[in-house]
Every structure is written in C-alpha cells, then in structure tokens.
Amino acid sequence: NIAAVALKHASRRAIVETTETVALQGLFGANWWHTAHQKSFAIKQRVLLLEGYLRQGQALWQQEIAACLAEIEQAAEQIDQIPTRGVLPGYLEAPPELTAVDPLLQEMIARLCQNVPDVELEFDLHSKGAMVAVHPMLFELALEKLVTNAIEAMDRHGRLQIHSEVRRGNIVLIQLGDNGPGLPPEVVNSYLRERISRPTNQKGQGIGGMLARVIINRYGGHLRLEHSSPSGVTLTISLPLAKR
Template sequence: MNWKKWWPTSLMARTLWFTLLAVFLAQMIATLIWYGQSKRRDLEGLESAASSMATMFASTVTFFESLPLQYRHIVLDQIRNMGGTRFFVSFNEEEIRIDPIPASRMKHTAVKAIREVLHDKLPRLDVIRVEFSRPETLHVLKNDILLSDLPRSWAHYTLSLEPLNPPILVVQLELAQGEWLYIAALLPPPYTSLEDEIITNQQVMFLLFITALLLFFTYTMVRRQTKPLKRLADAANALSMDIYQPELKEEGASELVTATRAFNRMQQRLRRYIDDREHLFSSISHDLKTPITRLRLRAELLDDDAKIDKFNKDLDELEMMVKGALQTVKDTDLHENLTQVDVAELMRSISESHNGQKMRVHLPDDRIPPVIGKPLALKRCLSNLIENGVKYGQEVWIDVEDSDESLVIRIWDQGPGIPEEKMGAVFEPYVRLAKDEEGHGLGMGIARNILHAHGGDMTIRNQEQGGLEVTLTLPRFTV
C-alpha cells in the first residue's frame, strides 16, 4: 500500500493531523492514568461493599440457624408477603445450578472478599458457593425454575433494577445434608455492573466533542495564518513566468509580513533589472546602427575594392552580432500573460509550414490537455526545435507523455546528430555546427531559456539508431 499517497502535504493538513495525533495521545495517556487510579479506588470500594454484604449474609445465616426448622419457612413466607427484604432467601434441598457471568477483575474481587468474610464468620460451614448470574438466566428454588417464573412480589423489587438489569450475587451455603440456604442480592451502587470499562460512552462523546472543538479552532487559526503563506508561495511560483505581478499584501504573523516585504522588494529589483536590460539593449541597438551606417558610407569612399569588401564583411558580422543579441533578448521576453496554451494546436500550426507533398513532421495522435504558459514564447521554442529537425534530419517525429505534474515532449529525427563533445556547446550563443550561412547559432539556447522561464527544462541526446532526440519538460501549473 502506498502510504505516501495518503500522507498530507499541505501545511494546514499536516498541522491538523499532528494536532489530532497529539490530542489522541494526550487523551490516551490521561485516560490510562485516570483508569488506573479510578480502578484502584473502585476495587477498594467494591471490596469494602462486598465485605459488608458478606457480614449481613453471615448474620442472616446465623438468624435462620437459630430458628427451629418448622419456623424457617413460616418466617420466609411472612417476609415474601410483606414485599421481601434486601435479599432473596430460600431453603432448598439441593444446590441450584447457576449460569455464571464472564470473568472479570471486578467479579473476582467481589467473590474473593465475600468468601473470605463468610469463611471467617461461619467457620463451621464447609461448603460455601459464591457466584454472579444474569437476571434472565437466574435459577431459584429449583433448577427448573427461573427468576421470571416467580410472582413479582417475591423477588422482583429485590433483584430487579430495570432497565439496567445488573448481575445478581448468589450465595449458597450447605447447612446440613440435603439442606441448602440460598441468598440472592444486588451489589450496592455504584458497583452493580462489574464491567471493566476503560472509558464510558459518555466519556467517548465528551472526548469527541472536545477534539472536534479543538480541531475547529486549530483549523481556523492555521487557515488564517497559512492563507498569506499560500499566496506568497503562488506568487513566487508565478514569478518565474510573470515578473510584472501586483505587490502582495503584507499581512499575517510578523515572520510572514517580513517574508512578504522581502519578496516585494526582490520583485521590484528584478523588475528594474529587466527594464534596465531592455533599455540597455535598445540603446545599444540605436547607438550602433548610426556608426555602422557611417562606416558603410565611408567604406564606399575607398578606392580599393578589396578593402571595401573586407570592411563590408566586418560590418555585416558586427550587424549580425547586434541583431543576434537583440533577438536573444526579444525571444526570451516574458511580457506575455499566462494563459491556457493548446500545445497540440501549436505543433499542428508549425508542422503545416513543413508538410507539403511529403510528410516531414509526424505528430502524436494522443489528446494533450492545455498547459499554463506563454503562447508566443512556447511557439518560438517548438518552432526552433522542429525547424532544426526538419532542416538537418529531413523528418521529425513527436511523442508526448502527460501526467498531473508535467508534460514531456520528445522530438527526434534521423539526422547526423551532434558530436558528444559538442553537446553542451550548442546552447552557447553564436555556436553553430552547420557550415551553411543560415542562422546565428541562437535557436537552441533560446529554446532552453524559454523552457527555463516556464519552470521546465530541455535535454538532448544522440539516439543509438542515429539522429538527435530532444526532450522538453513543462511543469503543469494552476492559475
């Protein structure tokens, strides 16, 4: 099972999970401590209550033993007719079968305390049975008679505590051969249930309510604090593609205000740097055009045609370098607004200019969801790469791999490829491997710079079967 899939990634989710874990652990530790202390007090109280009841049982046994045999049943009948006592008492000819309740620490403590007191108070009795039974399975008088079979006036008010129906304590003592004294009673509150509950339903509801309340306040507080942090993260993510963003509002904790203020200052410096760079190149373009033109006019005044050709050639190279530098700045310009870009449509429009009677650009059939980016810049990037592939490899194949995180575009051809020692150099300005006079050697560098500006990357490698493979990676952003 992939646990990373379920692991929270956002600050709010992690804070809530850690808060929930801390509350759970704190409640568990507090509950265990409380349970240990309260259970010790309950056992001590149960032992004392059971000993007191055992003492009353011993007094009852002594009282009935003091009566003549013929009067014992008469006294019992009078007690039952009056509504009974705290105990249900009967004389039986045999030991009544008792269906015991499940063993527990509370039951063991009560049974042990009652037996010890009865053996101490009634040392002449050898057989003493102590057990607990449920009211619905309690046998009385005989083994085939249940408590529910008796008249309600006999034992209902003594042994029933509806709707709780707690277990009933049954003590049977063999007074003589074929003569058993049967005593049934309820333990006094709060020891009626004998259940070893660590936590009650009411306590569970209380803990859930407290936890939910704490999580609600934690969520409200964290959401309020992380909102400016998320806005700062989104702005930092978008900064790579749009330097001209509005300034962020400085709010939140003091650390967030400081970070937001620093981000705004950084964005202003970057914006001034980009503007100064554009002004610089515009000035260079304007200032160099005049002397180049002046030098061309002066070259025409020379009498030597060979020198004129040399001057013009040097001036052409100088003008090409100026135009190349300006093209580099222009082609990596990021003043476009971010928008949904249909990459498939871009590739189709580029391929149409190359596909005539012969198919030169083979596009993928897969549907490509739009990506967030600068449409003109991405078109420039793809155009440079596809045109290079068609020019030097005759045919170009394109494949895509799409995921939630990124869009990967593979472009390969069957051309001569690039020597391994020149792999890094092709991205440098004015580096050309071809011997023709077309181009300035800026296309690969511009394409990679555009991808870097979108937060992506570009790699190249030679294929084993020949040709160059270019891999473009574009991250998927949301706006």
C-alpha cells in the first residue's frame, strides 16, 4: 500500500547520511558537498511531510504523498551518482583529453618527491607512447593521493617504484610500489573502499585511496591493492588505452 511504499522510500535516508558524511570529509570538495547537501536537505524535508501525512492517515493526502515520493526518488538517484560519477565543476565536464602516460608519471611523481630527497624513485616505464583519456588535473590528483600515501607510509625515507606497460594491446597498466611497512591487517580488505582511521598525530583524513579509486573508475579504469606485506605495498591502476 502507499504507506509501505512511503516508508520504503523514506528509508533511503541512509543514503543521505552516508553521502553527507563522505562529502563533509572532503572527498568531493566544496562544489560536490554543496550538491549533496542540497539534495539531502530536499529529501529530509519531504520525509517530514510524509511522516505527517501518514500519521493523519487520510486518503485525501495520496496525491501529496505521491508527489513527495517522486521528489525523494529523484533526489536520491542524484545522490546515488555522486560517489561513482562525481558532480564536477563545469570546466571539468568537457570531454577527457588524450594524455600520454609515461611523461605524466615521470614529471608529476618527480615533482611530488622533489622535497623528499630520502625517497629514491625507480622508474620502469614501458607504455611506449600510450595515451589514456582523462582530465589531467583529476588524474594527477589521484596519483598525488597514492604517491603521498606511499611517502608517508615509508616515513619519507625509502624506495618508490613506478612501472607502466600496455597489456593485451588495449589496457594501460601502472604499478606503484613502496618498501614501507605495509598496511595494517585490519584495513587490507577495506583499503580504497572505506575511510581509513589514522592516529591523531598523523596528517590527512584517510580518504586519499577512496578518492583515487573514484577518479580512476570515472574513466573506465580500476584501482586495486595488488600486494601488502611488511616489505611494502603495491597498487595497480588499469585504464583503457585511448584511440588516437
């Protein structure tokens, strides 16, 4: 009946709470938080209206309930899209650009590490001029989060290995490996998918890996934890090879 349907839709408040939490953690930045906040506020207001209608139990409210349900459904669907697709500032809604992988890795990672002289960089780049279709600024942000995590894990002293190649003729593979202490066993299964709790004396919010995964997924790619042990962590990024 309509009351059951209303309550089912109202239960989607869990989506609101999750999205607001993620947005407030800074995962999507100010523009994205504003979008999530607008939609979640709209849902909350309509849920309050629904609860009032249901308490009164009058059939004459059916049209109003149906209108609220439609608005809740629309707002919830828009919120659902935020973690996987992102709501980007206008200048990033342009088509992705063809970006050469090896030069980007070489220049950007060297720049990130220029102030950490005790981190040794080992480049093993073999993507042979391969291009990927990304927004360079966002893709650099994803790499920055992963490289920064590796540097901090090594306590700013160690070896960072960067490897690239083309697999099966249509996949660009990028591997980042450090020789830090590895991930704590309790976070291995949730790394890249959930916020990682960090000691209060450490910088950051523990969401860099999540953000990197969201960005890479946006371009049809995947980010996975390849290996974690007391001798270090290896991450693998795979992206579709772009056609010129």
